Amino acid sequence: MAAKLAAVITLLALLGPVACEYSKSNSSPSPRRSILCLGGWIRPIQILKLFTICPGGSDSNPPPAPSPPPSAPWLKVGYYNYSCPNAEYIVRDLVEKAGPGTGAGLIRLFFHDCFVQGCDASVLLDAMPGSVEQTEKFGAPNINSLRQSAFDLIDAAKDALKRACPKTQVSCADIIAFAARDASYFLGSKYNKMEYFPMPAGRYDGKVSLKRQAEQELPGPFSNLQQLTLSFAAKGLDESDLVTLSGAHSIGNARCLFFTDRLSEMEPKFADGLNKNCTRGGGNTRVNQDYKTPDVLDNQYYKNILDKKVLFTSDDTLSSTAHVGKFAKDDGSWEKAFAQAMKKMGDIGVKTSANGEIRNICSRVN
Ligand code: HEM
Ligand SMILES: *[C@@H]1O[C@H](CO)[C@@H](O)[C@H](O)[C@H]1NC(C)=O
Numbered sequence: 001m002a003a004k005l006a007a008v009i010t011l012l013a014l015l016g017p018v019a020c021e022y023s024k025s026n027s028s029p030s031p032r033r034s035i036l037c038l039g040g041w042i043r044p045i046q047i048l049k050l051f052t053i054c055p056g057g058s059d060s061n062p063p064p065a066p067s068p069p070p071s072a073p074w075l076k077v078g079y080y081n082y083s084c085p086n087a088e089y090i091v092r093d094l095v096e097k098a099g100p101g102t103g104a105g106l107i108r109l110f111f112h113d114c115f116v117q118g119c120d121a122s123v124l125l126d127a128m129p130g131s132v133e134q135t136e137k138f139g140a141p142n143i144n145s146l147r148q149s150a151f152d153l154i155d156a157a158k159d160a161l162k163r164a165c166p167k168t169q170v171s172c173a174d175i176i177a178f179a180a181r182d183a184s185y186f187l188g189s190k191y192n193k194m195e196y197f198p199m200p201a202g203r204y205d206g207k208v209s210l211k212r213q214a215e216q217e218l219p220g221p222f223s224n225l226q227q228l229t230l231s232f233a234a235k236g237l238d239e240s241d242l243v244t245l246s247g248a249h250s251i252g253n254a255r256c257l258f259f260t261d262r263l264s265e266m267e268p269k270f271a272d273g274l275n276k277n278c279t280r281g282g283g284n285t286r287v288n289q290d291y292k293t294p295d296v297l298d299n300q301y302y303k304n305i306l307d308k309k310v311l312f313t314s315d316d317t318l319s320s321t322a323h324v325g326k327f328a329k330d331d332g333s334w335e336k337a338f339a340q341a342m343k344k345m346g347d348i349g350v351k352t353s354a355n356g357e358i359r360n361i362c363s364r365v366n
């Protein structure tokens with residue numbers, strides 16, 4: 001105990017005068033909920049219930065400025081109809097054969113691509129020529145987290161497309177968008193109302209990828225509604241898009257370290273089960289996000305929010321919006337909204353031949 005206290009004091013001394021960034025939100029129950037560490041990716045530390053600090057120091061970034069809704073009218077449904085008519089089937093075939101975990105990984109990959117530098121496959125780059133900073137995939141939201149099998153599927157698709165259409169290049173950014181659309185369909189259509197939806201294409205691949213940007217622009221699980229709304233607004237997405245797209249947390253998994261601090265806020269039996277698994281395996285143990293239908297992309301997420309059976313602060317905080325009650329109804333409205341929101345997200349920061357290229361290998365610039 002004495003050693004622990006000494007460690008905390010040393011930590012405090014090392015951090016120096018930490019100006020904790022409290023947001024002005026009063027919608028959150030405790031101050032711990034409104035301080036943001038590393039964009040909401042690191043859990044703040046509370047000391048003697050008196051003050052709250054960020055391990056490693058506080059964020060000093062100003063809140064992001066809002067953007068107009070994304071718009072890329074030059075993207076076309078069936079962009080490869082003539083140049084590579086089988087392009088979308090080739091991707092779809094690989095996604096259909098992949099497991100639900102890879103499907104979840106692909107949907108998340110699209111989100112993490114689009115929110116940082118736009119939907120330009122910047123998340124796939126291993127290095128950026130001329131930069132000492134590591135790339136997005138090494139940032140806290142991505143490292144040891146984005147699924148290797150999702151990266152592998154994109155590479156396999158790229159190879160297959162190069163073989164099928166040697167003269168046409170299909171961009172890595174479009175492959176991610178197609179694969180995320182296909183995964184949404186295969187995981188969402190089995191038992192419910194998710195229809196196959198068109199995904200416009202014609203994106204170019206970017207040449208810039210920066211770790212720090214991924215950490216600043218992807219909202220973290222310790223964020224409250226105000227912080228999430230700001231981070232989506234910075235990409236031109238509104239509160240409805242935020243709540244709609246968060247429904248992707250009805251599939252895939254998450255590590256205990258992102259939610260064990262709020263077990264007491266959850267439905268007690270649900271929390272007990274999580275506590276057992278997390279205690280046994282530690283912070284890096286993975287649990288299903290949706291305890292009920294873990295491999296189905298459906299509106300169960302919204303029922304879980306109402307039942308206090310969701311993992312993150314960023315999930316629970318959506319309960320105060322009107323959208324949750326609406327999407328919890330089994331009328332197919334969430335599935336329709338999800339398809340539209342995925343398409344809208346796919347318009348963020350799209351590159352053209354003027355500021356992008358079509359990569360030969362998805363993990364490297366040409
Ligand atoms: C609203 C803010 C969001 C936050 C704070 C957030 C945070 C997270 C976190 C912390 C994880 C677990 C990562 C790990 O334990 O390694 C996760 C998983 C996941 N997220 Fe989100 N997320 C958000 C929005 C979204 C959106 C918009 C999508 C897609 C449309 C999405 C799709 C997923 C999927 C599919 C997984 C499971 C991935 C897998 O199993 O490989 N998330 N998210
Ligand atoms: C490609 O074909 C589909 C199906 O016939 C059609 O809906 C789409 O508009 C076409 N796109 C282009 C760019 O020709």
Ligand SMILES: *[C@@H]1O[C@H](CO)[C@@H](O)[C@H](O)[C@H]1NC(C)=O
Pocket residue numbers: 273274277287288291
């Ligand atoms: C806990 O782990 C067991 C065994 O791996 C698993 O069957 C169960 O679904 C897990 N519970 C939760 C809440 O993830």
